[in-house]
Amino acid sequence: MPATRRQFLGLTAAAGLSLLTGCSGRGPSAAGPSTAGALRLTAAPMRVDLAGHAVPTWGYGTVPGPEIRLRAGETLRVQLANELPEDTTVHWHGLTPPNGMDGVPGITQDPVAPGEGFSYEFETPVAGSFMYHAHVGMQLDRGLYGPLVVEPRTEELAYDSEYTLMLDDWRDGLDDHAGHGAESSAGHGAEDRAGDDPDPVDAVSFGGRSYPLLLVNGRPPEDAPVLTARPGDRLRLRVMNIAADTGFRFAVAGHRLTVTHADGMPVEPVTVDALRLGMGERYDVLVDAAQPGGVWQVGVQPEGRGGWGRALLRYTGSEASTAPAVAERPAELDGRLVSYEQLVAREPLPLPAGAPDRSYDLTLSGTQIGGQSYPDADPLVVSDGDWVRFTMRNTSAKWHPMHLHGHHFQVLTASGRGPVKDTVTVPSRGGEVTFDFLATNPGRWLFHCHNHHHMEDGMLRLVEYEPPA
């Protein structure tokens, strides 16, 4: 294994590496209490520097929070300390822990009160690019999120360095900074309801609230994070959408993207010009630094609203090169977009032959799932061992990224081997997506839209395992 691959150049890694536990490859210690060596994650009020404006927010010390990185089969141990003035929990987005570790207040655990703590501990057998975030009310809309990477025991991909890029929409703490880089298609307080807004028919829109800033790794476009590459290097980018209300298009000027993982799960490599990520979705891509040098725009464009986010790809030896203008838009954003139909799972779910044991047809309408809004909603009942199929048809005007806790599902595509994911975006105005999963993780799990405003408005159902007969 080349040494360079071990140099994790994640832009959040400086904070993360010093906090890493259990990443030595030696495995968890057999002796001592389980909290020994636990990563301490403190949720507290803080300030984040947005291009020179220090604005108040809540976070885990930095925005994003420290990168948590471990290897497949190791045990995640996080000691959460709550120094916020209200309850909190941590959810491990995309991981499939036992139900009691899933971090959903009132469903899988008691909320963690101010001044209290909670120990999260579970094995992480599946490698991938994941995220952690608070799961109480709109806390995610602040800075309470971070990246979580589980490395495989044996890395099959060859690359020289890697970066994690977390894309976010931001308004926290900006109330006193009106006009600070603000550009929004909706006025402040122009709160929409999914499904009855005036979007043009062909618009791709994931939300409608006002977000003055779009951040990449906690930084606005005027203070863009920088990825560096030597000519000829191959970079791995883990691109994650942690926004509350914004779907993004993502491209690197002058470079193409080879998709290797969807929501952390491996797919047959597909080379595209741009990604589209609904909230909660992640893609791993390889980027060949095939240009002779220069500084290149990594463009992050919100779907269906104004605003702009970016990072920069800088070739070493190009320090004197002029950086692209802040708003320079890569032409690749209009190129070939990744689609679920193009993606073929390298490790499909072991679905049996025949037909699903249970099927649910769920219309997404407004902020209802199957005609019901939580908490006035029936659980979607499954039995341990079931092969379950969800078919979603979206009749609203918003695109809805639907996220299932505790399970990976397989998206049904023409190939019969669609990508294995945990969040899937259902297009608006008649868009339809079907996925299958195996009910092998008993408990009560959330199935919800990852637009947190939609979720707060009730776009959530519980998937509940029947008690064993």
Ligand SMILES: [Cu+2]
């Ligand atoms: Cu939604």
